[in-house]
Every structure is written in C-alpha cells, then in structure tokens.
Amino acid sequence: MAKLENEELLENSSVSLFEPTCCYGRRIVTNVDIVFCIDATAGMYPIHEEIKRNAFLFHGQLRETLIEKHRTVNQIRLKVIFFRDVYVDSDAFIESKFFVLPDEEDAYAAFVNNAVARGGGDEPESGLEALAKAIASDWVNEGQRRRHIIIIFTDAPAHPLDKPERDSCVQYPSGMPKDLIELEALWRGSMDHAKRLAIFAPNAYPWNGISYEWDLAVHSPSRAGEGCSEAQMQLVIECIVNMT
Numbered sequence: 001m002a003k004l005e006n007e008e009l010l011e012n013s014s015v016s017l018f019e020p021t022c023c024y025g026r027r028i029v030t031n032v033d034i035v036f037c038i039d040a041t042a043g044m045y046p047i048h049e050e051i052k053r054n055a056f057l058f059h060g061q062l063r064e065t066l067i068e069k070h071r072t073v074n075q076i077r078l079k080v081i082f083f084r085d086v087y088v089d090s091d092a093f094i095e096s097k098f099f100v101l102p103d104e105e106d107a108y109a110a111f112v113n114n115a116v117a118r119g120g121g122d123e124p125e126s127g128l129e130a131l132a133k134a135i136a137s138d139w140v141n142e143g144q145r146r147r148h149i150i151i152i153f154t155d156a157p158a159h160p161l162d163k164p165e166r167d168s169c170v171q172y173p174s175g176m177p178k179d180l181i182e183l184e185a186l187w188r189g190s191m192d193h194a195k196r197l198a199i200f201a202p203n204a205y206p207w208n209g210i211s212y213e214w215d216l217a218v219h220s221p222s223r224a225g226e227g228c229s230e231a232q233m234q235l236v237i238e239c240i241v242n243m244t
Contacts, residue, residue, distance in 0.1 A: 029143040031075045032240075033098060034058070037130040039154035040082040040094070041120025048117035051153050054233045055080065056112050059101040065237050074143060076101050080112060083130035086172055087165060088121035093173065095133060098140075120156075127158035128183060128206060131197075132176055135186050148195040149240055155222065157204040180206055184214055198236050 036055050040048065059076050066073055077098040086092035094115065099108035134150045162179040166172055177183040187197070197217040201207040211219030218239065220232060 029074045030072070030145040030147065031077075031140045031143040032062075032073055032147045032149070033077045033079070033137070033140050034149045034151065034240075035079045035081065035134040035137055037081045037083060037127065037134050037150065037152040037154075038115070039084075039125055039127065039156065040115050040117055041084050041089075041125055041156070042118050043120055043123075043155055044153075045117040047155075048115075052112050052115065056109055058233060058237075061233065062237050062240065065234075065241055069241060071241065075140070077140065078108060079134075079137060080115075081130045081133055082115045083126050084119045085121045085124070085159070086126040086129060087159065087163075087169055089119040090171060091119075092126050092171065093130065093133065098138065123156050124159045125154060125156045127152060127154050127156070127201070128161050128180070129159075129173060129176055132161075132183055132186065133173070135183075135190055136175070139191055146194060147240070148191045149198070150196075151198045151236060152201060152207075154201045154207075157202060158206055160206070180209075184210075187214060196239065198239060200232065 036058075038044075038051055038055065044051070055078075059078055062076065063073075077100050079098045080096045082094040084092045096108075096111045099105075099111075101108060131150065131152065139148050140146055160180070161177055161183060177186055195216055197210070197214065199207050199211060199217065199219045200222050201219065203219075203221040207219055208221075211217050220235070
C-alpha cells in the first residue's frame, strides 16, 4: 500500500466501521480495541506530554465522533505499550492491559501519566518489537463486529529485528519474529480482519516500507519534536470510524 499523507488518511476508508445499532430488529454488537505504541525515549520529550494527553482524551473524542455520525459501539478498550531501546534500556517495554473505557478511566490515566520520556541510545529504537507485542495482544473476540487498531508514535527509525546483537542481548524479549518478513506474516495472519495500523513516524526505515508494503497500514511522516497534534488525532479517529 502506498504511503498516505495526513490529508490522505481517509481515502482508503470508504466503508463505515460502525453499523446501525439495529439490523432487521436485532442489536449489532461492535467492539473496538485500540493499542497505542508510544516512543518513551528522551528524544520524544518535547511532545511526550502532548502524546499522553491525546492518548488519554482519545476514547472520548472517538465516542463524540461516533455520535455525530450516528454510529454506535458496544465497547471501547485501550491499551498502551511504551517503548525505548532494548539494547540500552532495562525497562525498554512498559505494557498495560486493555482498559475498558470509560469504566476504567482512572486506572488508564494513572498508567499513561506515570510514563516518563527518558533513555534511548543511538537513534533507532525498539519500535518493531513494540509493534510485535501489539499484534500479539489479547484482542477482543466477542461481538458480531470487531475492530482492531494499532497506532504508533515515534520520532525515530527502528532497529531491525534481525540485528546481529539481538542474540547477545540478555533483556531481549522472547517470542519476537526473526525479521520484518515474519512480522508482516503475523500482521497478515493474526488479529481481526477489520484492522488498521496507523503510523506517525519519520520517513525512514522501517515505517516508510511498512506503509508501502503492508495491507491496511497508513503512514503520516513526522519530524523530531513534532507530531500527535489534535488535528492528527482527529484524522486517526475519522480513519477508524470509516475504515473497512
């Protein structure tokens, strides 16, 4: 799939995500799971608080947009994976459970607010490992319609999954795909068929390649110190609401 710029995020989303609450007299149950993969290295410090704020407000904005478009949803769950650099940071991944919102809003807010932008070594970070963890999440299986979304925020390229130093890294997580091809196979073969990967990252490896080659992936290129504005988040919401 070709890279999509901000204004193109909606072009690949012509079929509504949410159907009417009733169909031929029966209620249609639609459940939505969203995983945020957020770069928490020191380089993200200028926009880290903005990202956390928008991640916290996201479910409310999504519900408001659904109401405006006369759509309904049974359940929204949000999960967050903060990532750094597994080759230099002992706490390279901080992963939450899925929070049912708004019921677990306080717990979700506490998790998001506790994250601090720090660490990271050389410019590449462990974004691909975070993406693999997101794909392997315990996605909802209930409901006639299920929508699974992963959203990545980073200002850096990612270490390749087949980096030679991987075998000697004692804190490297187990169960990771061996390379980008295997990660793409996981994306194609797992999760619900109604899924979307939205990437807010530089025009660099691997994000630009993923947006061209993976199905149902969109990329909004960003520069260091920028990204995750309210306008961008609204584009993500519109993309989710109208995705196939």
